[in-house]
Amino acid sequence: MRTVVDLTRCQGYAQCVFHAPEVFALHGEEGLLYATAVPDDQVARVREAAAACPVQAILLGEEVTSRAL
Amino acid sequence: MDSDTLLARITDYASRPNPYPLYAELREAGPVVWQAGGNCLIGGYHQIAALLHDPRMSADPRTRGEMTHKPPFLRLDDPEHHRLRTLTMRPFGPPHSPRRVDSMRGEIGRITEELTETFEAGRQIDLVDDFAYPLPVAVICRLLGVPHEDEPLFRAWSDAIVASADVRPDQDTTDTDKAGDQARIEMGGYLVNLAEQRRGKPGDDMLSAFANELDPALRLTQEELAETAVLLLIAGHETTVNLITNGVLTLLRQPEQQDRLRREPELLPRAVEELLRYEPPVHMRERIPHADMEVAGTRIPAGTSVILVFGSGNRDPRRFPDPDRFDPTRADNQHFGFGSGIHVCFGAPLARIEAYTALGALLPRLATAQLVQDPPPYRQNAMLRGPRHLPIQL
Amino acid sequence: MPSDLKEGRIVVVGASLAGLRAAEALREEGFTGELTVVGDEPHAPYDRPPLSKQVLLGQATAYTTELPLRRDPDAEWRFGVRATGVDLLAKQVLLEDGESLPYDRLLIATGTRARPWPDPDEAALDGVFTLRTREDGAGLAERLAAGPERVLVIGGGFTGSEIASACREMGLQVTVAERGPAPLVGALGATLSKLAAVMQRNHGVDLRTGVTVTALTGNGAFTGAELSDGSRVHADVCVVALGALRNVEWLADSGLAAGPRGIACDAGCRAFTMYGIVTDDIFVAGDVSRFPHPLFGYQMLSLEHWGNAVEQAEVAAHNMVSPGALQRPHLSIPTFWSTQFGLNIKSVGVPTYSDHIVIAQGSLEARRLAMVYGYQGRVTAAVTVDMAKSLDYYRHLIETAAPFPPPPGAADRAIAADITIPSAVPDPSGLSHGPTVALTGHLPDRRLTVV
Numbered sequence: 001m002r003t004v005v006d007l008t009r010c011q012g013y014a015q016c017v018f019h020a021p022e023v024f025a026l027h028g029e030e031g032l033l034y035a036t037a038v039p040d041d042q043v044a045r046v047r048e049a050a051a052a053c054p055v056q057a058i059l060l061g062e063e064v065t066s067r068a069l
Numbered sequence: 070m071d072s073d074t075l076l077a078r079i080t081d082y083a084s085r086p087n088p089y090p091l092y093a094e095l096r097e098a099g100p101v102v103w104q105a106g107g108n109c110l111i112g113g114y115h116q117i118a119a120l121l122h123d124p125r126m127s128a129d130p131r132t133r134g135e136m137t138h139k140p141p142f143l144r145l146d147d148p149e150h151h152r153l154r155t156l157t158m159r160p161f162g163p164p165h166s167p168r169r170v171d172s173m174r175g176e177i178g179r180i181t182e183e184l185t186e187t188f189e190a191g192r193q194i195d196l197v198d199d200f201a202y203p204l205p206v207a208v209i210c211r212l213l214g215v216p217h218e219d220e221p222l223f224r225a226w227s228d229a230i231v232a233s234a235d236v237r238p239d240q241d242t243t244d245t246d247k248a249g250d251q252a253r254i255e256m257g258g259y260l261v262n263l264a265e266q267r268r269g270k271p272g273d274d275m276l277s278a279f280a281n282e283l284d285p286a287l288r289l290t291q292e293e294l295a296e297t298a299v300l301l302l303i304a305g306h307e308t309t310v311n312l313i314t315n316g317v318l319t320l321l322r323q324p325e326q327q328d329r330l331r332r333e334p335e336l337l338p339r340a341v342e343e344l345l346r347y348e349p350p351v352h353m354r355e356r357i358p359h360a361d362m363e364v365a366g367t368r369i370p371a372g373t374s375v376i377l378v379f380g381s382g383n384r385d386p387r388r389f390p391d392p393d394r395f396d397p398t399r400a401d402n403q404h405f406g407f408g409s410g411i412h413v414c415f416g417a418p419l420a421r422i423e424a425y426t427a428l429g430a431l432l433p434r435l436a437t438a439q440l441v442q443d444p445p446p447y448r449q450n451a452m453l454r455g456p457r458h459l460p461i462q463l
Numbered sequence: 464m465p466s467d468l469k470e471g472r473i474v475v476v477g478a479s480l481a482g483l484r485a486a487e488a489l490r491e492e493g494f495t496g497e498l499t500v501v502g503d504e505p506h507a508p509y510d511r512p513p514l515s516k517q518v519l520l521g522q523a524t525a526y527t528t529e530l531p532l533r534r535d536p537d538a539e540w541r542f543g544v545r546a547t548g549v550d551l552l553a554k555q556v557l558l559e560d561g562e563s564l565p566y567d568r569l570l571i572a573t574g575t576r577a578r579p580w581p582d583p584d585e586a587a588l589d590g591v592f593t594l595r596t597r598e599d600g601a602g603l604a605e606r607l608a609a610g611p612e613r614v615l616v617i618g619g620g621f622t623g624s625e626i627a628s629a630c631r632e633m634g635l636q637v638t639v640a641e642r643g644p645a646p647l648v649g650a651l652g653a654t655l656s657k658l659a660a661v662m663q664r665n666h667g668v669d670l671r672t673g674v675t676v677t678a679l680t681g682n683g684a685f686t687g688a689e690l691s692d693g694s695r696v697h698a699d700v701c702v703v704a705l706g707a708l709r710n711v712e713w714l715a716d717s718g719l720a721a722g723p724r725g726i727a728c729d730a731g732c733r734a735f736t737m738y739g740i741v742t743d744d745i746f747v748a749g750d751v752s753r754f755p756h757p758l759f760g761y762q763m764l765s766l767e768h769w770g771n772a773v774e775q776a777e778v779a780a781h782n783m784v785s786p787g788a789l790q791r792p793h794l795s796i797p798t799f800w801s802t803q804f805g806l807n808i809k810s811v812g813v814p815t816y817s818d819h820i821v822i823a824q825g826s827l828e829a830r831r832l833a834m835v836y837g838y839q840g841r842v843t844a845a846v847t848v849d850m851a852k853s854l855d856y857y858r859h860l861i862e863t864a865a866p867f868p869p870p871p872g873a874a875d876r877a878i879a880a881d882i883t884i885p886s887a888v889p890d891p892s893g894l895s896h897g898p899t900v901a902l903t904g905h906l907p908d909r910r911l912t913v914v
Binding site: 001003004006007008009010011012025027028029030031032033034036037060061062063064065 | 483507508509510512513516517520522523524527528529530531532533540768769770773798799800802804805806807831849850851852854855
């Protein structure tokens with residue numbers, strides 16, 4: 001699975017970092033960095049992070065390659 | 070009825086089981102609804118969202134002239150709020166302790182298991198006293214480093230403080246305020262004393278982290294430590310108990326959604342968000358404008374007590390389609406269950422993980438369970454709204 | 464064209480963020496016809512912002528940044544094929560392999576590419592990079608991970624500054640050469656550019672401003688550069704971060720209004736022809752577009768912003784399958800972000816469309832602030848540094864054309880928040896880096912004459 005964060009919406013609440021610290025990290029006080037490829041054992045945590053995001057900025061999904069090529 | 074009595078009617082204990090028709094009346098009455106006491110209510114989602122992000126709105130009761138001690142960061146404004154919240158976050162969350170809450174999942178699971186192992190079919194339990202209260206208390210004690218056996222002690226303080234922080238229009242609050250202040254001082258002293266005992270021999274708890282901070286720029290003063298620790302201990306359990314209890318109550322009232330969550334457990338995180346919208350643990354917060362301002366064409370003078378009714382914003386049909394429906398798959402669910410803006414709930418991730426764990430463990434047992442009393446008896450508090458007891462026949 | 468807009472053939476040229484989100488949105492809007500997405504890169508749609516951050520830091524790899532799907536767009540994907548032209552009359556897209564794709568409606572989302580170093584021989588030296596594609600990102604990340612002696616970044620815009628930040632975080636020596644007076648000055652104006660310069664120097668960047676790089680040197684491999692002040696920088700990696708070029712050359716003979724500033728379209732994303740006549744079957748979205756915005760004097764804006772690509776793609780998709788009366792305008796306020804040197808910088812509005820600023824909250828010294836930009840007495844932009852939760856408030860001021868300076872009463876308000884100072888946005892032609900928001904129509908201030 002892949003994840004992308006709409007950082008235009010992100011306001012630095014950092015809820016995703018609490019829920020999936022292996023995938024999301026704060027860079028400084030407010031900037032967000034994340035691993036774009038989500039390992040299978042982190043999918044449930046990223047799903048929590050996506051649900052918990054106060055601005056609903058996290059998208060988790062399959063990429064085009066795995067289904068369309 | 071007159072809209073200027075809405076706050077009195079909302080806070081009337083008789084409204085506790087179902088305040089939502091009053092919230093609908095509030096939204097109908099307009100974006101800013103003045104009350105007989107000179108304060109105003111705001112119940113529309115979009116107005117609440119805008120005010121929670123408006124830097125002119127103060128959280129500090131001193132802005133409306135209340136003579137009081139310096140409050141904890143929950144009721145301070147930036148930059149002081151930011152400084153204290155950031156220092157408090159250091160041992161709790163990112164960027165300094167990003168794994169702290171995640172690392173408690175196992176322990177939360179174990180506590181949940183212990184509490185639920187006697188929940189056998191046929192038995193009657195009080196979900197509040199037997200589960201929804203003891204779980205967050207055990208968790209916050211562990212996190213802060215407070216001895217669990219002191220629970221009766223801090224429960225009395227906590228009750229007094231929470232009562233004094235409630236919204237109670239048209240009531241003489243002198244005695245409750247005095248009792249609240251006294252409890253706050255005693256509880257603060259107790260927690261500072263616990264922290265002092267950890268100086269030089271730290272555990273992995275937050276009081277230890279505060280007491281052993283070496284950098285003077287990062288250290289809380291004794292007063293700040295007292296206010297902050299009281300806030301964390303109270304907020305850490307008074308709200309989560311509502312979240313879990315409201316969750317079980319909602320699921321018992323909606324067996325088809327309950328079945329669905331048992332079939333699709335991966336929906337649980339979204340179901341908890343929907344619960345935070347549908348039955349939020351905190352129904353109202355006060356803000357006070359620093360300067361005269363206008364909201365939807367209404368002038369609100371500086372110093373006015375403005376009550377933002379989160380419970381109403383969460384059910385605003387202009388934001389949420391079919392708002393009175395509990396829908397665990399609801400999209401774009403940007404609710405006020407934990408507030409929004411700079412004062413967003415500090416412990417939200419911990420509360421969420423407790424709720425996932427609690428509801429996940431209870432779901433298999435709820436299939437055949439029955440509510441003994443519906444509606445159940447509620448707590449007095451209108452702001453921290455939730456059942457006082459929730460008797461269930463398993 | 465079939466009478467039902469939900470049917471027929473749609474071709475999307477461009478398979479990056481805007482192309483992908485448009486394809487998804489077309490299905491979301493009920494389009495049931497044939498959908499083909501053509502992209503010149505041999506990859507599924509991937510996300511570019513991580514390439515200058517996580518990928519360089521080794522927290523993600525360049526080959527795993529594919530964008531997750533919102534839904535399956537049920538499209539025929541044609542990756543690794545370049546479109547070479549469009550025949551408006553025959554309604555066909557021409558591909559480099561000789562094939563032509565007929566369309567009923569066409570969406571152009573070909574984006575931008577990195578502006579190359581002007582001397583091709585110097586640009587070909589081993590160790591000289593640009594950063595736009597995943598191959599660029601992978602190559603640069605590998606080179607940085609190997610621990611070069613020094614990295615030279617040419618251009619102090621957002622990309623150049625982020626690369627310099629990543630280098631310092633990895634402990635690498637880095638020199639930034641910028642022709643303008645400070646980094647980010649073209650996007651944020653003089654005051655915040657001073658903070659950017661201080662942050663770079665505090666983090667150990669060898670920042671050279673007011674200089675140009677006159678030559679890249681090396682015998683096969685890059686070894687250093689000569690600067691206009693006569694100095695020389697010894698480095699073994701060079702990143703050319705001189706902004707972007709719009710991918711419009713393939714439309715040169717098409718009759719569309721396509722030029723170096725992008726493809727002109729109306730507020731409904733419909734492309735103009737070279738005669739200024741709006742088409743009804745060709746749409747444009749993302750970085751390659753330029754479109755009028757009422758909040759900024761109906762000037763044509765061209766944005767290199769992630770959020771704009773998504774939102775404009777959604778509007779274009781809606782309008783492609785909706786009759787005229789139901790079409791929507793693309794009116795969203797430009798928004799972008801950058802994370803560098805531990806600071807989170809977010810911008811809303813068009814900071815270059817300004818004559819004055821105030822620091823409305825916080826301070827430069829605290830590295831935490833909200834700066835508000837005004838033009839002729841109304842709010843046109845705001846930039847926050849580590850204060851993103853305030854941004855929605857300022858966005859609302861921009862949307863409502865609120866008076867500038869903003870009203871008093873903010874907590875954490877700077878003492879002089881009502882004292883305006885000139886925004887001092889320099890002429891972009893004097894910078895190494897271009898602004899990522901460009902006003903491509905008439906400009907608000909005579910100092911700004913060319914983009």
